[in-house]
Amino acid sequence: MPSLGADMEAGTVTRWLVKPGDEVHRGDIVAVVETEKSTIEVEIFENGVIEELVVPEGARVPVGAVLAHVSGVGAAPPTTRRVRRPEAKAPRPTARRPPSVPPPSPPPVRSPIVRHLAEQLHVDTASLPGRGPGGSVTREDVRRAGEKHPAGPPRPRSSPLARKLAAELGVDLHQVDGTGPGGAVREEDVRRAASGAAPPAAVPVAGAADRRLSMRRAIGALMARSKREIPHYYLSTTIDATAASAWLEQANLERPVTSRLVLPVLLLKATALAAAKVPEMNGFYENDTFAPSEAVHVGVAISLRTGGVIAPAIHHVNALSLDKLMTSLHDLVGRARSGVLRSSEMNDPTITVTNLGDLGVESVFGVIYPPQVALVGFGRLTERVVARDGMIEVRPCLTATLSADHRASDGHRGGRFLTEIDRLLQEPAKL
Amino acid sequence: MTDDEARQLIRATLHQVAPDADLEDVGPDETLQEALDLDSIDFLNLIVGLHEATGLEIPERDYPHFSTLEGAIAYLVSATSAQ
Numbered sequence: 001m002p003s004l005g006a007d008m009e010a011g012t013v014t015r016w017l018v019k020p021g022d023e024v025h026r027g028d029i030v031a032v033v034e035t036e037k038s039t040i041e042v043e044i045f046e047n048g049v050i051e052e053l054v055v056p057e058g059a060r061v062p063v064g065a066v067l068a069h070v071s072g073v074g075a076a077p078p079t080t081r082r083v084r085r086p087e088a089k090a091p092r093p094t095a096r097r098p099p100s101v102p103p104p105s106p107p108p109v110r111s112p113i114v115r116h117l118a119e120q121l122h123v124d125t126a127s128l129p130g131r132g133p134g135g136s137v138t139r140e141d142v143r144r145a146g147e148k149h150p151a152g153p154p155r156p157r158s159s160p161l162a163r164k165l166a167a168e169l170g171v172d173l174h175q176v177d178g179t180g181p182g183g184a185v186r187e188e189d190v191r192r193a194a195s196g197a198a199p200p201a202a203v204p205v206a207g208a209a210d211r212r213l214s215m216r217r218a219i220g221a222l223m224a225r226s227k228r229e230i231p232h233y234y235l236s237t238t239i240d241a242t243a244a245s246a247w248l249e250q251a252n253l254e255r256p257v258t259s260r261l262v263l264p265v266l267l268l269k270a271t272a273l274a275a276a277k278v279p280e281m282n283g284f285y286e287n288d289t290f291a292p293s294e295a296v297h298v299g300v301a302i303s304l305r306t307g308g309v310i311a312p313a314i315h316h317v318n319a320l321s322l323d324k325l326m327t328s329l330h331d332l333v334g335r336a337r338s339g340v341l342r343s344s345e346m347n348d349p350t351i352t353v354t355n356l357g358d359l360g361v362e363s364v365f366g367v368i369y370p371p372q373v374a375l376v377g378f379g380r381l382t383e384r385v386v387a388r389d390g391m392i393e394v395r396p397c398l399t400a401t402l403s404a405d406h407r408a409s410d411g412h413r414g415g416r417f418l419t420e421i422d423r424l425l426q427e428p429a430k431l
Numbered sequence: 432m433t434d435d436e437a438r439q440l441i442r443a444t445l446h447q448v449a450p451d452a453d454l455e456d457v458g459p460d461e462t463l464q465e466a467l468d469l470d471s472i473d474f475l476n477l478i479v480g481l482h483e484a485t486g487l488e489i490p491e492r493d494y495p496h497f498s499t500l501e502g503a504i505a506y507l508v509s510a511t512s513a514q
Contacts, residue, residue, distance in 0.1 A: 249491060252491045253490070253491070257478055257488060258482070260475060260491070262471040262472060262475055263471065264471060264472075303468075303470075305449065305451050305452070305468065306451065330472060330475075330476075333470075333472045333473075355470075360465070
């Protein structure tokens with residue numbers, strides 16, 4: 001299960017578009033996955049032949065779980081197309097093939113990250129009520145549980161089976177008297193405790209309201225992480241948009257309705273070109289290091305009518321013509337709103353642009369999407385009184401803001417970046 | 432095109448642009464953008480939709496007519512009768 005956005009914990013495979021034996025190529029859409037925010041078409045990263053679909057349709061699994069096995073990865077494409085390889089003869093990379101995995105019903109499911117965190121905080125995930133979608137245990141659940149017992153009473157010694165059973169039966173292992181070696185809790189102990197224990201809380205039925213709630217939670221968790229971890233600094237500048245507006249008006253005059261451009265296209269292109277010039281704004285901060293990205297994939301914050309926001313990427317924006325960019329933006333907004341995005345759009349924006357100007361606010365100081373290091377905000381295009389060459393004039397202006405990560409850059413470079421956006425917008429014909 | 436036809440066309444087009452937006456919520460003089468939460472792409476989609484239905488080449492300078500429902504109806508009625 002790929003990470004389709006930094007705020008994603010788990011996803012549900014709603015549909016497989018391939019079956020065992022199918023040949024796949026890098027970029028092919030192989031499955032449809034549903035997250036809190038959207039329906040996402042998952043593209044495959046490798047060439048090969050689908051060997052086995054591990055996760056059945058309808059199952060919800062955490063980020064990092066194996067969805068399917070693909071053979072021939074890295075090798076030349078197999079010569080026989082769409083033929084299932086004979087079991088005995090195929091030089092199958094046996095190490096990659098795990099024992100058959102039972103369908104992961106019912107949750108809680110735990111990702112390696114969650115497990116790791118749980119170990120650190122001495123939290124027993126088996127006894128934890130999952131608050132994640134579908135009742136799965138999320139990082140937040142573990143964190144919360146860890147905070148409740150800061151000193152962390154180590155979890156009682158218990159067998160894996162006992163822990164699993166305890167989770168299923170809603171039994172708190174701390175309340176169980178263990179009869180195993182060294183007081184370890186055994187399966188029978190849990191069953192005994194369960195007979196007197198309260199029934200587990202009903203798992204809520206997933207619906208639109210739940211989805212909204214879990215989306216709000218996912219956004220909240222990510223933004224809280226951003227504010228906790230990223231030392232933001234903020235800059236703001238007012239850009240004279242006379243040249244950009246005039247150029248746009250002229251360009252649209254010559255265009256049929258169907259190929260007209262909108263101002264955000266110019267803003268996106270200018271941002272991407274500036275990001276290529278000031279690389280400290282473009283990339284990822286991970287493992288205590290900032291890794292600038294060569295490519296500029298601009299995440300576009302799109303508000304969803306049902307509430308929430310999603311920021312899928314348009315790839316290589318600095319290299320796209322304005323017309324291509326317009327088509328991409330149009331397509332992306334449409335698909336984000338109707339809820340179908342691609343995995344490659346979700347997992348690799350290198351910088352994000354939010355444009356709340358359409359809704360009338362003058363400026364927006366956003367929260368950076370980790371692991372990115374910068375977020376650019378554009379406000380509404382308004383007529384403002386400006387002093388220019390000793391004269392007072394009324395000119396269309398907009399405010400551009402930058403939220404950037406101090407671990408990757410300083411205000412000086414941030415200022416250079418915003419100034420570069422301004423400069424580029426003064427010569428729209430060159431965009 | 433009559434007032435009613437124009438109203439219906441706008442309603443249908445807006446429904447495509449913003450399926451969950453409810454025109455009933457929009458007062459006659461309220462701006463469509465604000466009332467229905469339309470961004471610049473949505474608004475362009477509205478114009479394109481109306482263009483495709485009517486054949487009208489709605490120039491950008493006429494966009495302000497489309498900020499209210501009543502303004503848009505009046506524009507469509509008058510522009511289609513001039514066609």
